[in-house]
Amino acid sequence: MTPITPYHYLLLSAALFTTGLIGVLVRRNVIVVLMSIELMLNAVNLNLAAFSYQWHHAVGQVFAIFVIAIAAAEAAVGLGIILAFFRNKETLNIDDMDIMKW
């Protein structure tokens, strides 16, 4: 087998990102959409970690940690919005989230 190069990691990351993108575009359940966004963020983190390994510099990991912090903030606020939305409309279908005011 050929040795594992950074390109292998980048390809894996690209495939994972695409999987997440399909989830965001295809699924209508808003929780699944949020989870797919988490997949995409993780694909980005994988990229950063692979570059960090390749360049022997930890700055990639630092950025990955920032991404995780932002993902935590996004999940907290996003899930809060979903709960508030579900309480008002009794649905999780993202297509029903199309009015500015209730």
Add this chain to the structure above:
Amino acid sequence: MVHDYVVPLLKILVLLNAVLVSVTFMTLLERKVIAWVQVRLGPMRVGPHGALQPIADAIKLLLKEDITPARADRMVFTLAPIVAMVPALIAFAVLPFDREANFFGYRASLVIADLNVGLLYIVSIASIGVYGIILAGYASNSKFPLLAGLRASAQLISYEIAITMMLVSIVVMSGTLSLVGIIDAQYNARVWYVFVQPVAFVILFIGGLAETNRAPFDLPEAEQELTGGFHTEYSGMRFALFFLAEYANMIVVSGVATTLFFGGWLRPFPNLAALALLGIVPGWIWFVLKTFVFLYLFIWIRATLPRYRYDQLMRLGWKVLIPLGIANLVVTAVLKVLF
């Protein structure tokens, strides 16, 4: 080859078996101690003074019918006990029992993996352990387990923050995240950290009680209000797995408390030459003894204290322990910079 693969695998095998056996006999110890506290005899029939009771219990649980409720989520229902058990066991990988022990001339360290992020590893493994309980509550498709699962997850997440705050002050003291390094730091500082960080120790112990769902914080399995808690619908060996996981978690918490605050494998007063004859006792025996004291304390507390109410539990966690933990961290950091 032998050193890289065979020895670590042997260590894992021995440790796993030791943990499982001691977990089984913890159940006997618990019943006996509680019985003595309540001036009863406890189990007496199987073996001398009931010493073989755990084996009888294990055989009974293995032979029992394994029931899955009709409307349960089968996949998750099967997965939940495994998810509860595995984190409890893999946490043992970083517990330092001794730096080195002599086995018939072969010197081997009694740590399976001395990670440079060992302390964080334990915290993260503990945070994975929540899943077993939540999933058991969800998959049973029954209201009491669900309530217990939600209670448990809220409780674990709240107390994790306090515990992590406390661990950070220990890391500030020792300057390392490796558990072996923390014990070395205590050796070099000539003092067990429990005397330097008493507040942190109390928070760790209270938090540990809450993390393992032990009395007085055993709300997820409060039998008077929730019938049996999150494992109401479980029977046979799956039920036993939840039980074993709880006891294994107790051992992990005791072991971590021993490592962080009581010098791990160090004998008492390691710097006093007058007590050098205590050095005859191998380090891992000190570790096991100290851990055992904590396990006894767990049982003692269960036999003594009444259960907290849920709002009291949350108030204690968020309004007392977390602010105390943060204050302790700030004071520790300031003192560390000043001196």
Add this chain to the structure above:
Amino acid sequence: MLEPVVFYTLAALILGFGMLVVTARNTVHGVLFLVANFLCLAMVYVTLAAEFLAIIQVLVYAGGIVVLYLFVVMLVNLRRLPQGAPDRRRQTRLGIVVAATLLAEIAAILVYSSGQPAGAVAAAAAAGPARGNTEVVGMLLYTDYLVPFEVASMLLLVAMVGAILLARRDA
């Protein structure tokens, strides 16, 4: 010899769990696949000598964020609602086409750049040994990236206040 085996196994697991997340009918199962995916990713970080990142991945992602998801899914699932999904076919086809285009684009870039000589990388590799440990990351975080670090902590505070406000019943 061991490295490719580990990598391909983990890659297969990551992609498999990722697809299961996207396709799962039952949202709770989807959340579980997400946890499995994140744990496998943490193992990849370990092979990339980023131990601290791996631990943070498990601690924050698998142990924190996904528990939050599970919580919300269970709260919402309590009332069994019909999972209506109208206009499925057109959107699905369109979504897959867009995603495939993106994947092709990324792959093309990768193939193109893999043809370039990797001289600069080799030079950097000789500069110093990589230490993916906590100290290096911590030093970077608290010196060069102190301002972003503080901004991130403010962001988390704001998110916390916002989440409490949004989830309050009598908002």
